[in-house]
Amino acid sequence: MTYAIRAEGLVRRFGATTALAGVDLAVPSGTVYGLLGPNGAGKTTTVRVLATLLAADEGHATVGGYDVRRDAHRVRQLIGLTGQYASVDEALTGTENLLLIGRLLGLSRADARARARELLARFQLADAADRAAKTYSGGMRRRLDLAASLVGRPQVLFLDEPTTGLDPRSRNDLWDTVRGLVTDGVTVLLTTQYLEEADQLASEIAVVDHGRVIAQGTPEELKAKTGxxxxxxxxxxxxxxxxxxxxxxxxxxxxxxxxxxxxxxxxxxxxxxxxxxxxxxxxxxxxxxxxxxxASLDEVFLHLTGHRAEPDAPTGDDTPSGADLERTPA
The missing domain is CATH 3.30.70.980 (YebC, transcriptional regulation domain)
Incomplete structure (x- = not known):
């Protein structure tokens, strides 16, 4: 088995707060791997380290075989990243948003325009291509944000709570999109606090709590842990x-x-x-x-940690700074 992502002993501190306390991961290529846990568990911090946005204080990790610290520029050429909230430029049209990303990635104007048309059609946004993104619904903005992360054809895609704030129909549409990406060979690392989302999408799950991976396995294996x-x-x-x-x-x-x-x-x-x-x-x-x-994944989490995974309402990023993830060009 080949692994798109490997991490051993990742530790990250923010002052007196330990966000990661020794995270180990092994993500098989061409799969959806879920990081499941509540806000504050360390999911987003893990993504930021793997996406080269943060340096770990201890441990090491590779993405696509490249060390995230020594070969950060190579890692960035392999990955796409979508944060918890759509970060498109709302003053630009859908086409202009994707053209901008394409040009920043070094595509020619013609290639960037062709890629923009392709992605807008794939995400059912062609009819809204010439409208300003500020006129888009929340689900449309999220699809445009995901399209932007795919302009560079990443091999590994980080989705950090991608369905936060979406209605059930938009969430289901995004799930279908993620399944399609995996069919195309993309490896997806999905962070989520939604039990159903992890159960629906992930072939393997790591349960994260207080900066530690407390259990790993397929959804069925984890459910069996409750007995x-x-x-x-x-x-x-x-x-x-x-x-x-x-x-x-x-x-x-x-x-x-x-x-x-x-x-x-x-x-x-x-x-x-x-x-x-x-x-x-x-x-x-x-x-x-x-x-x-x-048993459901909710009962698994309760059994493992003594509390449920899903809070009453989303509170955002789990890093102490509260800053939203930046998009890393693929």
């Missing part, structure tokens, strides 16, 4: 939640979780489900949902 299955119970009357929590916790000998009027609890034996059903019936509690399923 057993998960029982989900949604009472017909939310007023019964407390009673359902008590029943589920006693039957499973575990601590249930409550989210969106649904109680979930880890199940590690065949007798838990029938015991819960009997007790709900004895208590005369009608349920709207009762399901036994495999």
């Amino acid at each position: 057993g299955q998960v029982l989900a119970i949604r009472p017909a009357d939310p007023a019964d939640l407390a009673t359902v929590v008590a029943i589920a916790g006693e039957a499973a000998a575990a601590s249930p979780e409550v989210a969106q009027s649904t109680v979930t609890v880890a199940v590690n034996g065949p007798g838990v489900l029938p015991a819960v059903v009997r007790r709900l019936d004895d208590a005369e509690i009608p349920v709207a949902e009762l399901a036994l399923r495999g």
Whole structure:
């Protein structure tokens, strides 16, 4: 197996804050590799080091076989980078944004224009090519931003929380685009705090928390780490939640979780489900949902860290400076 990205023992400090505390990664070529974790976990700092925007205090890393410190100029020729927020020039049209990137990368005017047309068509932006980017919707700006990172035909693409702020339809469209890039042979390093996104796109995942990689593997391997299955119970009357929590916790000998009027609890034996059903019936509690399923990535993260991966609302970059990622020309 060949690896597009390798990192060993990456450490990065910002004053008294340790953003990375020894990160190890091995990203196979031609795959989507997910860095999953909450804001502040160290995901963006890892990307900045790998994209040559920050120097690690300790450890080393290679991208495409080139050392990110000694051969930074070669790494930059191989990569594309899209940060958490679209960074297009809103005063320029879609075509002008891509022409600008092309010319900065050294393409001739004719080649830059041809590449701009190709990418605008690929990202369904041809009809808006001559409109100022400030007139684009959030999803359109995000697609234009991603197109700009592909002008130089990168071998490795860093996507740092690319669907932040997008509506579900725009998010699904972007997922389809990422899958298409991998089909074309591009390696994608995706950072995300969205469990579903990692599950949908990544063939392998590294779970990051407090600057450390605490688990790695395929989504299925990570889900198996929790052991057993998960029982989900949604009472017909939310007023019964407390009673359902008590029943589920006693039957499973575990601590249930409550989210969106649904109680979930880890199940590690065949007798838990029938015991819960009997007790709900004895208590005369009608349920709207009762399901036994495999663990989700959310439960994996909770099992590994003691807290959930997704915060109530995105808060931005996880570096102490709070600065958004710059685009690195491919």
